[in-house]
Structures are given as C-alpha cells and as structure tokens.
Amino acid sequence: MAKKDLSVTGALVGGMAGWVAEVAIMEVTGHHVTTGLLELVGAAAGMWRLDQRLARSLNDTLERAKTCQEHDYQEVKRRIEELTEDLPELREILGNMVDAGISAQQA
Amino acid sequence: MLGLGLLVRLSRQVLAGPVADAGLLPAGYYRHLILEALEEEDFPRALHHLKWAKNPLLAQIIVLRLRLLAARHRQQQAAVQDLMGRPDLTAEHRERCQALLAQETRALEFLQDYEAQALGHLEHPGRQNSGV
Numbered sequence: 001m002a003k004k005d006l007s008v009t010g011a012l013v014g015g016m017a018g019w020v021a022e023v024a025i026m027e028v029t030g031h032h033v034t035t036g037l038l039e040l041v042g043a044a045a046g047m048w049r050l051d052q053r054l055a056r057s058l059n060d061t062l063e064r065a066k067t068c069q070e071h072d073y074q075e076v077k078r079r080i081e082e083l084t085e086d087l088p089e090l091r092e093i094l095g096n097m098v099d100a101g102i103s104a105q106q107a
Numbered sequence: 108m109l110g111l112g113l114l115v116r117l118s119r120q121v122l123a124g125p126v127a128d129a130g131l132l133p134a135g136y137y138r139h140l141i142l143e144a145l146e147e148e149d150f151p152r153a154l155h156h157l158k159w160a161k162n163p164l165l166a167q168i169i170v171l172r173l174r175l176l177a178a179r180h181r182q183q184q185a186a187v188q189d190l191m192g193r194p195d196l197t198a199e200h201r202e203r204c205q206a207l208l209a210q211e212t213r214a215l216e217f218l219q220d221y222e223a224q225a226l227g228h229l230e231h232p233g234r235q236n237s238g239v
Contacts, residue, residue, distance in 0.1 A: 013135065021114060053142045054138070058168070084171055087170060087171060
C-alpha cells in the first residue's frame with residue numbers, strides 16, 4: 001500500500017465498544033476493574049484493523065492474479081495491467097507491490 | 108469474560124442486521140463488512156454494502172477479483188469445450204460436459220452482472236443496488 005490509512009471512525013467505534021464492555025463488566029461484577037483500559041484497547045484495535053485487513057485483501061488479490069505455480073512477476077504485472085486498465089488507483093498500488101516483488105527477486 | 112463475549116456477539120448481530128442494512132453506521136464499518144465478504148468470496152454481500160463504504164478502492168478490488176474469477180471460469184469453459192470435441196466421448200460423458208458447460212456459462216453471467224454493478228458504483232458512488 002502506498003500510505004498507511006488510519007481510521008479515526010474505527011478508533012471511535014472501538015473506543016465506544018470498549019466503553020460499553022467496561023460498563024457491562026462493572027454492572028455484572030460490581031467493580032470498576034478495567035479503569036478505561038478497554039476503551040484504549042478498542043480504539044487502538046479499531047484504528048489498525050481496517051488498514052491491516054485492506055493490506056491483506058490487496059495481497060490476496062495479488063496472489064489470485066498469479067496463475068497456478070507462476071512466479072514470474074513480470075508476467076503477473078502484465079496480467080494486472082491488462083485487467084486494471086480502467087482501475088487506476090488499484091493499478092498503481094498493485095504495480096508498486098509487484099515492483100517490490102521484482103526487486104526482492106533480483107536481490 | 109463469558110459475559111463480554113456474549114455482549115460482543117449480541118452487538119455484532121444487531122449491527123450486522125437491520126441497523127447495518129439501513130446504512131446508519133460509519134463508513135469504516137461497511138469497509139470491514141466488504142473486506143470480510145471478499146475474504147469469503149461473497150460478492151453479492153460485498154456489493155450490498157458498497158454504497159455506504161465511500162471507498163472507490165474497494166469497488167476496484169471487487170472488480171479485479173471478479174475479472175480474475177471470470178478468467179478462471181473461461182479457462183474451465185474452454186477446457187470442457189476441448190473435451191467435448193473428442194471423438195471417443197460417450198453419450199453419457201457428453202451429457203455431463205453439456206451440464207458443466209451450462210453451469211460455467213451461468214457462473215460467467217453472474218460474474219458479469221456483479222462486475223457491472225461494481226463498475227456502476229465507481230461511476231456513481233452511493234447509488235442504490237438494483238439486483239443484489
């Protein structure tokens with residue numbers, strides 16, 4: 001991926017989920033056990049998970065572009081360019097990923 | 108921890124149902140749902156949530172996945188057609204090949220329809236889905 005895209009909304013939703021969990025724990029146990037820890041964990045998880053999942057999806061897509069046991073990155077790049085002519089953003093991201101693979105193969 | 112697990116599961120069930128289908132949740136939540144659907148190769152579900160995700164990259168990923176899958180089906184279709192051209196094929200095998208060919212054709216029609224819907228989202232973001 002070209003840049004890390006942190007999700008502020010994800011963090012808010014995660015924080016809110018953490019708060020709900022904390023209130024539930026307090027209601028059930030009668031103790032204030034976590035003292036805000038779950039909100040922080042929820043916020044951090046919400047912020048990072050979307051980014052990681054998107055990166056995983058792009059990797060998965062790249063893997064699917066390889067046919068059978070094909071390991072020739074130039075051929076994979078040609079195939080991706082052919083299929084993403086009208087998808088400029090994805091074409092650039094996957095192109096960069098394949099270029100990184102070619103560099104790694106040459107090193 | 109059991110109570111917490113139940114709470115999370117209950118919240119997910121509520122969010123994944125009517126609330127999510129009303130498009131009331133943050134765009135990031137729909138992005139998660141789309142990526143989850145893509146992991147399961149559930150294209151209708153991914154397309155269903157696409158209008159609320161506000162992310163053209165996800166639509167582009169769906170289009171490419173569909174094209175890759177369609178290419179695989181076209182290869183299988185060609186292989187079956189090659190097989191049907193063999194002179195030593197029995198009537199029973201020919202019938203099976205015909206059935207397989209019909210399935211491949213149907214699968215390709217579905218994939219083309221999904222691709223058109225995903226491309227529609229790229230051209231008109233936020234548009235309502237018609238066929239899914």
